Each structure stands twice: as C-alpha cells, then as structure tokens.
Amino acid sequence: MADPMKIRANVVGDTTEVKVLMSHEMETGQRKDAQGKTIPAWHIQTVNATWNGKTVLSAQWGPAVAKNPFLSFKFKGGAKGDKVQITWTDTRGDTRTDEATIG
Amino acid sequence: MRSHHRRAAQGVAALFILAAATALGQGSPVDEIAKYRAALQDGNPAELWEARGEDMWKQARGPKKASLERCDLGLGPGVVKGAYSELPKYFADADRVQDLETRLVWCMVTQQGYTEADAKKNPFGAGNDKKADMEALVAYVTSESRGIRMNVPQSHPKEQEAYRIGEKIFYYRGGPHDFGCATCHGDDGKRIRLQDLPNLTKVDGARKAYTTWPAYRVSQGELRSFQWRLNDCFRQQRFPELEFASDASIALTMFLARNANGAEFDAPAIKR
Amino acid sequence: MDSKRRDMLKTGGGLTLLSLVAAAGWLKPGDGWAAEWNKAAFDTKSMDETLKTIGATTPAQSKDITFFSTPDIAENGAVVPIGITSAIPKTESIAILVEKNPNMLTAVFDIPPGTEPAISTRVKMGQSSNVYALVKADGKYYVASKEIKVTLGGCGG
Numbered sequence: 008m009a010d011p012m013k014i015r016a017n018v019v020g021d022t023t024e025v026k027v028l029m030s031h032e033m034e035t036g037q038r039k040d041a042q043g044k045t046i047p048a049w050h051i052q053t054v055n056a057t058w059n060g061k062t063v064l065s066a067q068w069g070p071a072v073a074k075n076p077f078l079s080f081k082f083k084g085g086a087k088g089d090k091v092q093i094t095w096t097d098t099r100g101d102t103r104t105d106e107a108t109i110g
Numbered sequence: 111m112r113s114h115h116r117r118a119a120q121g122v123a124a125l126f127i128l129a130a131a132t133a134l135g136q137g138s139p140v141d142e143i144a145k146y147r148a149a150l151q152d153g154n155p156a157e158l159w160e161a162r163g164e165d166m167w168k169q170a171r172g173p174k175k176a177s178l179e180r181c182d183l184g185l186g187p188g189v190v191k192g193a194y195s196e197l198p199k200y201f202a203d204a205d206r207v208q209d210l211e212t213r214l215v216w217c218m219v220t221q222q223g224y225t226e227a228d229a230k231k232n233p234f235g236a237g238n239d240k241k242a243d244m245e246a247l248v249a250y251v252t253s254e255s256r257g258i259r260m261n262v263p264q265s266h267p268k269e270q271e272a273y274r275i276g277e278k279i280f281y282y283r284g285g286p287h288d289f290g291c292a293t294c295h296g297d298d299g300k301r302i303r304l305q306d307l308p309n310l311t312k313v314d315g316a317r318k319a320y321t322t323w324p325a326y327r328v329s330q331g332e333l334r335s336f337q338w339r340l341n342d343c344f345r346q347q348r349f350p351e352l353e354f355a356s357d358a359s360i361a362l363t364m365f366l367a368r369n370a371n372g373a374e375f376d377a378p379a380i381k382r
Numbered sequence: 383m384d385s386k387r388r389d390m391l392k393t394g395g396g397l398t399l400l401s402l403v404a405a406a407g408w409l410k411p412g413d414g415w416a417a418e419w420n421k422a423a424f425d426t427k428s429m430d431e432t433l434k435t436i437g438a439t440t441p442a443q444s445k446d447i448t449f450f451s452t453p454d455i456a457e458n459g460a461v462v463p464i465g466i467t468s469a470i471p472k473t474e475s476i477a478i479l480v481e482k483n484p485n486m487l488t489a490v491f492d493i494p495p496g497t498e499p500a501i502s503t504r505v506k507m508g509q510s511s512n513v514y515a516l517v518k519a520d521g522k523y524y525v526a527s528k529e530i531k532v533t534l535g536g537c538g539g
Contacts, residue, residue, distance in 0.1 A: 010162055028155055032331075037484055062494055063497050064492065064493070067420060071488040071507075072505055073462070074461075075158060078501070079152075079153065080497060081497070084496060142455035146463070328461045329460060
C-alpha cells in the first residue's frame with residue numbers, strides 16, 4: 008500500500024493554507040527499463056481535497072506531475088481543529104486518503 | 111514548509127554561480143537557479159521519508175515484536191531529539207564507536223531480534239519496489255537534530271582512534287587513478303562538470319557538507335543518506351565498495367562529523 | 383520546435399489550447415469533472431494534433447494570470463516548481479500545459495467558490511519549453527505563458 012501523505016493545514020486570518028506531499032512514483036510511461044522495455048505509466052490521476060466534507064479543490068493529473076508530488080492551495084474558512092481530507096487515485100486504481108487537523 | 115533550509119540553499123546557490131554562468135554562456139542565471147532552489151525548499155519530499163521512519167521507529171517489528179522506542183542512541187533509551195548531533199560516539203554496551211546506522215543495526219539486533227545480516231540488508235534501497243527501511247529511519251532520527259549544533263565527542267580513546275583512522279582514510283590515495291578524497295575535495299573552487307566539489311579540508315566546506323545530509327536528491331527522486339554519499343564517492347574514487355556499517359565507514363564518518371562540530375545541523379535537505 | 387509551429391503558436395496558441403479543452407469536453411460549467419480522469423485530454427500528444435480540433439472561442443492572453451515561485455531556469459527538469467494565480471473574477475479552473483512534453487496537458491485544478499485561484503505544484507519537463515497557464519473564468523478562457531529553461535546539471539553523482 009502507498010505511504011501516507013504529509014499534509015499541513017494552517018489557518019491565518021480567514022484563510023486556510025494547505026500543503027501536501029504525496030508518495031508516488033509518477034512513472035511517465037516514457038521510460039525504458041534495462042531490457043529496453045517501456046515501463047508502463049503509473050501515476051496519480053485524480054486528487055480531491057475536502058474541508059468538513061465540502062470539496063475545496065479537485066484536480067486531474069497526467070504523468071508529467073513530478074515524482075512525490077507537491078501541491079499547495081488556499082481556501083477561505085477553516086478553523087483550528089477542523090479536518091482537511093485529501094484523497095488520490097492512481098492509474099492502477101490504488102487510492103489513498105489522509106487527513107490533517109488545521110493548526 | 112520550512113524556511114530554515116533557505117539559508118543553506120542560498121549558500122549552495124552561491125557556489126553554483128560561476129559554474130552555471132560559464133556553462134550556459136548567457137546573462138546571469140544565478141538568481142534564477144537560486145529562485146529554483148528556494149522554490150523547492152517549501153515542501154521537501156524528504157518529509158515523506160521522515161514520516162515513514164518515525165512510524166517504523168514506533169512500530170513493533172522483528173522476531174521480538176519490539177519497537178525501537180527503547181533504543182539508546184547515546185542520550186538515553188528512546189531519546190531521539192538531538193541524538194544525531196553527537197554521533198558517532200563510543201557505546202560501552204557495544205564496546206565500539208558507532209555511527210547512527212551501526213547503532214540502529216545494534217538496536218534492531220538486540221531489541222527487535224533481527225539477525226545482523228537482516229538488519230544490514232539493502233541499506234540504500236532502489237525505488238518504490240525496494241525502499242530502504244534504513245534510510246527512512248535515518249531520515250527520521252536526523253530530522254530530530256535539525257537546528258542543533260554538531261557536538262561529536264572526542265573524549266574516549268576509541269573515539270580519538272576512530273578520528274585518526276578516518277583522517278588516514280580521507281587522505282589515503284590509491285586505485286587506478288591514484289585518487290583520494292582530498293584529490294577532489296582538498297581545494298577551493300574545484301568542480302566536475304557543473305558540480306561544485308566542497309573543500310572538505312576547510313571548516314566551512316566540512317560543516318556545510320556534513321550538516322546537509324541526508325538529502326532528497328531531485329535527480330533521483332530519492333532520499334539519500336550521508337552513508338550513501340560516502341559510498342558513492344568511493345565509487346567515484348574507483349575504490350572497492352565501502353562496506354556498510356564497517357569500522358572504516360564509521361571512522362571516516364567520525365572524521366567528517368567531528369570536523370563539522372559547532373555548525374547547526376540542517377537536514378534532511380534537498381539537493382540537485 | 384520549428385519556427386512554423388512557433389508562429390502558429392503565437393497567433394493561434396489560444397485556439398489550440400481551447401480546442402484541447404473543447405475536444406476533451408471538460409471544464410463545462412458545473413461539471414464535477416475531476417471525479418473521472420479525462421483520458422482524451424491527457425493523451426493529446428502535440429500542438430499539431432490539438433490544432434486539428436479548433437472550433438471554439440480563442441482564449442484571451444491575460445495579464446491577470448501570473449506565475450509565482452516559478453523559476454526561469456530549472457536546474458533539473460525532473461522537478462520544476464510551478465505556481466499560478468489568477469486575478470480574473472470567477473476563476474473556475476486552472477490548467478498547466480507544457481508545450482514540449484510528449485503529452486502537453488499536465489494538470490487541471492478545479493477551483494470551487496471559496497478557494498483562492500492560486501495553486502502551486504511541480505512538474506516534469508523533458509526540455510526547455512513554454513509552459514501555459516490556462517484559466518477558465520465565468521465560462522470564458524484565458525491564457526498566459528512562460529518560457530522555462532531546463533539545465534541538467536551534468537552527470538548524476
């Protein structure tokens with residue numbers, strides 16, 4: 008199973024800033040192995056972020072998002088103690104959800 | 111996510127100036143490379159390794175189903191904060207000078223019941239399929255010394271001996287090219303292609319090099335430990351492989367760590 | 383890239399980008415597209431390929447779209463930080479496109495009301511290239527671009 012994400016969520020004034028690191032190979036499908044065989048693409052396709060159950064960001068990614076992806080964004084609202092939840096799904100159908108408490 | 115990387119990154123960027131300017135043969139890419147490096151400081155993927163290592167530290171593992179939370183890294187059982195800044199050091203229970211990796215192997219054997227061979231297996235991993243547990247543990251433990259000044263001891267005779275041997279290894283020349291560490295790391299302003307070679311014989315160079323490992327290597331998409339760095343330089347030197355957790359490896363680490371004394375530890379970092 | 387393609391890009395780059403969007407059929411108002419990955423859009427291989435499907439309004443070049451924390455030179459193409467912010471009212475989505483990558487479309491972010499129209503992430507770039515920020519706001523499309531040079535720092539040591 009994939010490793011947990013590292014999520015940081017901090018509220019300053021009325022805005023919550025979220026920073027996420029995800030553990031993923033993000034294999035492009037362009038590379039070849041030692042035998043000259045193409046290594047199949049394997050990457051995160053969708054990302055969804057919610058705060059108190061409400062979607063605050065959703066994304067679709069291709070293979071050119073860098074390995075071990077980083078993402079940051081801000082949304083209005085959020086209070087210390089609220090939960091931000093992030094889910095990704097990859098080309099193999101693997102999915103991972105992690106949660107952070109807004110600080 | 112952390113701003114205190116920035117200072118180190120800018121230092122590295124400064125070194126890069128000349129190389130980049132010559133290589134690109136254009137205006138002043140200095141600021142841009144510095145900008146590039148600064149942008150990467152925010153959200154260093156090394157944190158993924160730190161988190162995995164912390165989990166691993168706390169998990170009951172091995173034949174004895176024990177966690178490493180009683181492992182004594184030199185500051186008492188279970189104390190991780192600041193431990194790395196005082197390693198390598200002499201441990202009476204092992205009657206040996208140990209660096210972080212050797213000490214972790216020791217704890218995995220004595221507390222978790224692993225065989226020594228198992229504990230030492232695959233220390234550097236290779237990609238997602240063969241992730242190294244050791245490098246994750248090292249990432250976690252070292253991260254707990256961030257911001258703490260290096261304070262590697264030289265009080266026990268064995269610590270002094272290790273330093274002396276490490277110094278010998280550092281200046282020893284051999285192999286097909288008659289290279290030693292000092293061949294590449296003994297002068298200011300040396301570089302291979304675009305890479306600056308730090309002068310490890312001077313205080314500044316020695317400090318900066320030691321306190322910025324482990325590092326997330328952008329070019330590899332992996333976290334790499336200081337031990338990996340040494341192994342890779344043995345390869346560059348066309349020396350036989352440096353045996354993981356060997357006395358030679360510990361001695362060389364002692365020499366380099368001790369020479370960084372007084373400098374603030376600032377890793378896991380991120381490097382090109 | 384040959385100069386002909388560059389010219390087309392200058393005059394009709396917007397169209398190209400939009401056609402990609404139109405062909406893919408995402409970014410429709412109120413569509414929760416992110417639930418399902420849009421293969422057609424991400425498979426788009428080249429500018430030429432996308433040019434074939436022109437058929438919608440041209441995205442306007444916009445100075446209200448800016449790149450932040452995005453260097454002019456990337457030391458390593460494996461990790462290129464890109465930050466995009468849109469000052470266009472009612473920004474609904476932001477997409478990143480790297481012209482010279484095998485697949486141009488890199489990422490699309492859906493910005494619901496309440497979320498700031500500013501995202502930052504990191505992309506891979508095979509070589510120096512233009513990077514486009516395509517914004518949809520209030521049903522219309524806007525675009526800005528930035529050239530990023532990629533230097534691979536010699537051998538991996």
